[in-house]
Amino acid sequence: MTEKNIHNREITETQLVPDLLTGTDIGTWQAEYLLREVEFERIKYGKPITFTWAVSIALTTFGFGLNLFAKGYSDVASISRGEWVALGVGIALSVGLYIIGLCLPNNRKKVMKKIEKHFKEAPTKRQAFKDQNQ
Amino acid sequence: MITRNNMPKNYIPFNTLTICSNTLYGGANLVAVGDVLPILIGKGERPKIWLQALADSKKNQFVTIVDESISKHPAVKVYEESGSLNVMISEEVVLSVKMIDQDSAVVEKLDFRPIGLNMYGNSSSLIVGGGSFSGNSMSGGGALIGLGT
Numbered sequence A: 001m002t003e004k005n006i007h008n009r010e011i012t013e014t015q016l017v018p019d020l021l022t023g024t025d026i027g028t029w030q031a032e033y034l035l036r037e038v039e040f041e042r043i044k045y046g047k048p049i050t051f052t053w054a055v056s057i058a059l060t061t062f063g064f065g066l067n068l069f070a071k072g073y074s075d076v077a078s079i080s081r082g083e084w085v086a087l088g089v090g091i092a093l094s095v096g097l098y099i100i101g102l103c104l105p106n107n108r109k110k111v112m113k114k115i116e117k118h119f120k121e122a123p124t125k126r127q128a129f130k131d132q133n134q
Numbered sequence B: 001m002i003t004r005n006n007m008p009k010n011y012i013p014f015n016t017l018t019i020c021s022n023t024l025y026g027g028a029n030l031v032a033v034g035d036v037l038p039i040l041i042g043k044g045e046r047p048k049i050w051l052q053a054l055a056d057s058k059k060n061q062f063v064t065i066v067d068e069s070i071s072k073h074p075a076v077k078v079y080e081e082s083g084s085l086n087v088m089i090s091e092e093v094v095l096s097v098k099m100i101d102q103d104s105a106v107v108e109k110l111d112f113r114p115i116g117l118n119m120y121g122n123s124s125s126l127i128v129g130g131g132s133f134s135g136n137s138m139s140g141g142g143a144l145i146g147l148g149t
Helices: A035-044 A049-070 A081-103 A107-121
Strands: A015-017 A024-030 A124-130 B018-019 B022-025 B029-032 B041-042 B047-057 B061-067 B074-079 B086-087 B090-103 B104-111 B119-121 B126-127 B131-134 B135-141 B143-147
Touching: A015 B047, A024 B119, A035 A107, A049 A081, A124 B104, B061 B074
Parallel strands: A015 B143, B018 B104, B022 B135, B029 B143
Antiparallel strands: A024 A124, B018 B022, B041 B047, B047 B061, B074 B086, B086 B090, B090 B104, B104 B119, B119 B126, B126 B131
């Protein structure tokens, strides 16, 4: 630390002080969310299995639908009644499973809501902090 | 940021401003970090204070926390008590200014350590870094203290 003691003088030029800054900054701070392992597991696997089934069937049905489109592009009549029924069953199954999933308890959604609520309510504030590198 | 070339429109310096026993005449500033002026005390019906805190010490960036005696942050309070205008940060008074008359004011307490500047003092002396300043005077538009290399 530089020592500069000046008393009872008429100063005509700026007195330079090398250690004028403390190294303390004003930063923005928000309380962090303490994610427990069980919550991490819920985020990873907490979705109802019916959502996964619904997506799998929907993708398969979509592929089947593209095939039907190719087949019936020039002649719609070439698509058999059974193929239309299969497409309809696929769509109905995936929609049905998705709706069932909405009714089942969804732990992933619960944890995500909890995290969202935390960040919405935890106030951000400016606070002084010492630079770790100094 | 408030700098020598970007002063607030409503800032009119006191002709005599005594800060911790050091007297600044004719608009001299207390401290400058490069071109930035972290504190300005101007005259008005009551003293007008502009205060900037160090936001990034590596880039010398400052953020305004008091603008014309109005707090710009919930952690900063500006209040009047016993004829003095005080600025408080996190329950600590960092600046206390008393107006003597229309053209002179006195800073009786100052502690800028919470805002990143190594300076504090009372009515008898001002401690800056490892040194002290008391009973000095300065005139003109320069700054009494600057960041040295």
